[in-house]
Amino acid sequence: MIGFLTWQWSPLTRRRLESFCRNRRGLWSLWVFLALLLVSLPAEFIANDKPLLILFKGRCYVPALRAYPETAFGGDFETEADYRDPLLMDDLIEAGGGRVVWPPVHWSYRTVDRESSEPSPARPSSRHWLGTDDQGRDVLARALYGFRLSVLFGFALTGISTVVGVLMGLWQGFSGGWVDLLVQRFMELWGSMPSLYLLIIMASFVVPSFWTLLSLLLLFNWMGLVYVVRAETLRTRNLEYVRAARALGLSGLRIALRHVLPNAMVTTLTFIPFNLAASLTTLTSLDFLGLGLPPGSPSLGEMLQQGKANLHAPWLGLTAFLVLAVTFTLVVFIGEGVRDVFDPRRAVGAPETRR
Numbered sequence: 268m269i270g271f272l273t274w275q276w277s278p279l280t281r282r283r284l285e286s287f288c289r290n291r292r293g294l295w296s297l298w299v300f301l302a303l304l305l306v307s308l309p310a311e312f313i314a315n316d317k318p319l320l321i322l323f324k325g326r327c328y329v330p331a332l333r334a335y336p337e338t339a340f341g342g343d344f345e346t347e348a349d350y351r352d353p354l355l356m357d358d359l360i361e362a363g364g365g366r367v368v369w370p371p372v373h374w375s376y377r378t379v380d381r382e383s384s385e386p387s388p389a390r391p392s393s394r395h396w397l398g399t400d401d402q403g404r405d406v407l408a409r410a411l412y413g414f415r416l417s418v419l420f421g422f423a424l425t426g427i428s429t430v431v432g433v434l435m436g437l438w439q440g441f442s443g444g445w446v447d448l449l450v451q452r453f454m455e456l457w458g459s460m461p462s463l464y465l466l467i468i469m470a471s472f473v474v475p476s477f478w479t480l481l482s483l484l485l486l487f488n489w490m491g492l493v494y495v496v497r498a499e500t501l502r503t504r505n506l507e508y509v510r511a512a513r514a515l516g517l518s519g520l521r522i523a524l525r526h527v528l529p530n531a532m533v534t535t536l537t538f539i540p541f542n543l544a545a546s547l548t549t550l551t552s553l554d555f556l557g558l559g560l561p562p563g564s565p566s567l568g569e570m571l572q573q574g575k576a577n578l579h580a581p582w583l584g585l586t587a588f589l590v591l592a593v594t595f596t597l598v599v600f601i602g603e604g605v606r607d608v609f610d611p612r613r614a615v616g617a618p619e620t621r622r
Contacts, residue, residue: 287604287607292603292604293604293605296596296604297601300597300601303594304418307418308415311331313371314371314407314408314411315331315372315373315375316350316373316378317330318369319368321340321365321367322365323363323364323366324363324364334347335347336348340360341359351378374395374407375405375412376404376405376413377563377565378404378408379403380394380395380399380405381403387403388400388573388577388580388583389403390580390582391582397410397586398583401573401577401580406570406582406583408565410567410587410590412565413567413570414590415565416566417547417551417566417567418547418594420477420480420481420550421544421547423481424481424485424546428485428488429492429542431485432493432496433492433531433532435496436497437523437527439451439493440497440498441500454493458487465486466484467558469483475558475561476561477560484549488549491538491542492538495534495538496535499534503527503531504527509526512526533609536609537606540598540605541598541602544595544602547595548595550568551567554569554571555568557572567587567591570583570584571591574586574587574588
């Protein structure tokens with residue numbers, strides 16, 4: 268497995284990958300996190316209130332990917348078919364010799380179970396494996412969709428803020444002088460602003476959505492890596508090989524991107540997993556306070572808020588807690604493995620010293 272991961276990289280990168288693979292806790296955390304992510308990405312094929320496949324009168328229908336009117340199955344209405352309607356499923360499709368393939372979980376994150384025999388929130392049963400919330404929605408489906416949404420939001424926020432922070436720190440540290448001074452003063456003023464209150468004010472003017480919330484959080488999240496990249500750039504720009512590149516007549520932009528940036532990225536990579544965990548925490552906190560995603564979205568923070576409001580239904584809070592605890596634990600273990608690989612006190616390929 269190590270050879271498969273490292274065959275096409277440089278010798279230094281191969282040694283670092285081999286060092287990470289020897290960290291069994293970080294390696295297993297990475298595999299488990301990737302497995303959970305791969306399972307949650309096709310969530311529509313795992314938890315959905317629409318069938319995956321319908322074979323009806325010699326035609327193949329895929330309701331999970333495309334909307335079909337009720338008239339396609341012999342109904343009377345041109346609106347989208349309701350596949351939870353017994354009249355449609357029993358009297359039209361199955362009576363007509365059709366075959367239906369359902370996903371493992373017959374509920375979507377927004378489906379309300381109006382035929383449940385128990386009041387909402389309903390306890391776990393064979394109908395709802397992890398119970399329902401206070402609106403009658405399946406907890407397992409909401410946890411699956413919520414995990415996917417949280418991780419993708421964290422990836423987007425971490426990736427964009429990392430690019431902006433690295434470029435800003437590189438420009439600030441490589442330019443120096445008045446540029447460094449003015450940017451530092453701007454960051455001190457911008458960082459001293461109460462970000463939570465600004466988010467509350469902006470949320471009252473802007474309709475909350477995935478992209479608007481991402482844009483608002485990017486206003487403050489990019490500053491985390493600027494100081495690290497700036498300090499590394501200030502240390503690197505006066506080294507001998509940078510002076511030699513200047514003596515050869517290379518432009519400042521080419522020197523910064525080709526010779527200074529790779530050294531700054533070594534330190535940056537160790538912070539990315541922890542920034543991802545911080546992004547997940549921020550989204551969960553805002554959703555818990557009701558300032559995050561729109562109502563009805565599959566949110567782990569909303570599940571925590573429902574668990575707090577319904578203490579007599581412990582499956583709500585326990586499900587959200589377990590999903591968040593497992594996610595944060597895996598991300599932190601991966602971050603610790605990456606940090607140990609790039610730790611200068613642990614030379615790559617050097618024998619480990621006894622404590």
